[in-house]
Amino acid sequence: MIDAILPADLGRWLDGNALELDVKSEGASSLLPKLGGAGLFKIGVPTQFGGSGADVAAAIGAIAAVSARSLAAGFVFWGHRTFIEYLLQSPNGALRERLLPDLLAGHRAGATGLSNAMKFLNGLEELQLRAAQHGQSIQIEGKLPWVTNLRKEGFDVAAAVRGGDRRPAFVISLSSDDDGVERSGDLDLMAMRATNTAAIKIGRAVIGEDRIIHANASEWLLQVRPAFLGLQCGMSIGLARRSLSEAQRQIGSGRGVLMAPIERLAAELHDLEARLLSQVNGPLFVDQPILLFRLRIRLAKIVSEALELELGATGGKAYLSSPGEGYQRRLRESAFIPVVTPSLVQLKAAIEAQEQPTRAREIA
Numbered sequence: 001m002i003d004a005i006l007p008a009d010l011g012r013w014l015d016g017n018a019l020e021l022d023v024k025s026e027g028a029s030s031l032l033p034k035l036g037g038a039g040l041f042k043i044g045v046p047t048q049f050g051g052s053g054a055d056v057a058a059a060i061g062a063i064a065a066v067s068a069r070s071l072a073a074g075f076v077f078w079g080h081r082t083f084i085e086y087l088l089q090s091p092n093g094a095l096r097e098r099l100l101p102d103l104l105a106g107h108r109a110g111a112t113g114l115s116n117a118m119k120f121l122n123g124l125e126e127l128q129l130r131a132a133q134h135g136q137s138i139q140i141e142g143k144l145p146w147v148t149n150l151r152k153e154g155f156d157v158a159a160a161v162r163g164g165d166r167r168p169a170f171v172i173s174l175s176s177d178d179d180g181v182e183r184s185g186d187l188d189l190m191a192m193r194a195t196n197t198a199a200i201k202i203g204r205a206v207i208g209e210d211r212i213i214h215a216n217a218s219e220w221l222l223q224v225r226p227a228f229l230g231l232q233c234g235m236s237i238g239l240a241r242r243s244l245s246e247a248q249r250q251i252g253s254g255r256g257v258l259m260a261p262i263e264r265l266a267a268e269l270h271d272l273e274a275r276l277l278s279q280v281n282g283p284l285f286v287d288q289p290i291l292l293f294r295l296r297i298r299l300a301k302i303v304s305e306a307l308e309l310e311l312g313a314t315g316g317k318a319y320l321s322s323p324g325e326g327y328q329r330r331l332r333e334s335a336f337i338p339v340v341t342p343s344l345v346q347l348k349a350a351i352e353a354q355e356q357p358t359r360a361r362e363i364a
Helices: 008-023 028-037 056-067 071-088 093-105 115-121 217-250 256-279 289-319 325-334 344-363
Strands: 109-112 129-134 137-147 155-161 170-175 181-183 198-208 212-214
Touching: 008 028, 008 071, 008 325, 028 071, 028 093, 056 071, 056 217, 056 256, 071 093, 071 109, 071 155, 071 217, 071 325, 115 137, 115 155, 115 217, 129 155, 137 155, 137 170, 155 217, 170 198, 170 217, 212 217, 217 256, 217 289, 217 325, 256 289, 289 325, 289 344
Parallel strands: 109 155
Antiparallel strands: 129 137, 137 198, 155 170, 170 212, 181 198
16 A cells, blocks of 8 residues: 555655654755655645645555655655645635645645644634734734644645624634744754744734634534644544554564464554545544544554564564664654644543533433
């Protein structure tokens, strides 16, 4: 599946640079153009918008394929492709037409600053940006503490904003070229350092109504959340698949006892992926988001279980710097899966909050 999606030269480049992308930030500038030059950002984008066709399920498969080789690359892919998805699902056709060509080519970065908004949607956090209307213009202030794919060469970022004057919260696109938009230095991450992950401080940035992705954040986020989380699940799928593949490859004398659990976990991973891809475009995950939350949680657990099986199959070599380099990188990468927003803790809290009224009715 990996080779069917990724061009061979890109696969070799990712394999050869995976460690550098993980531990150093110097390769960040080259990553997005590499993915864009291979046509990956066009996957799942309708042809009328310059894409190669299909839908978001195909993009999930592509993110999984990249993540199997480098989660840093998969994380950048996710953030960029999710911003593209926002434009595809936006009624603002002029904004889409203006931004999409450079995004699809990988010439300019797209970032999803909606992690805060997704927590807001689940009642876990207040929106961190606020808006004030000034005639036909909107003044934005606030801070986004953690955003990925803020490429120093230029980026556009989606963010949800508290409306003023009884206006509902809405979603906008900010640009690195806007006065008042300030990118911090790269955050000091323990891994995946070439992902252009930083904070954004917005001080009285002024934009026009033409930058509004959607005028009602609460309504629109419910519709776009399945794609947001589905594309995110591609990272878990790819990392778990690679780890299980390595576990199977490493099994030797005395470790055959691991084959059955490896095969069982691989089968479960395949089934969950199939369920995700078959439902991500339909109404099920919009109407019953808990089903998607649980799927995301289980995929994260599978990543952890797959790494444990890989360690068991590899043995002591995994703890040695050179022969264990790939396993050690995947182990660092796996630590990110439970905490990427919405984190597993936040998802479990959202599930509990939605289930409590049901339990109360049953008791009554």
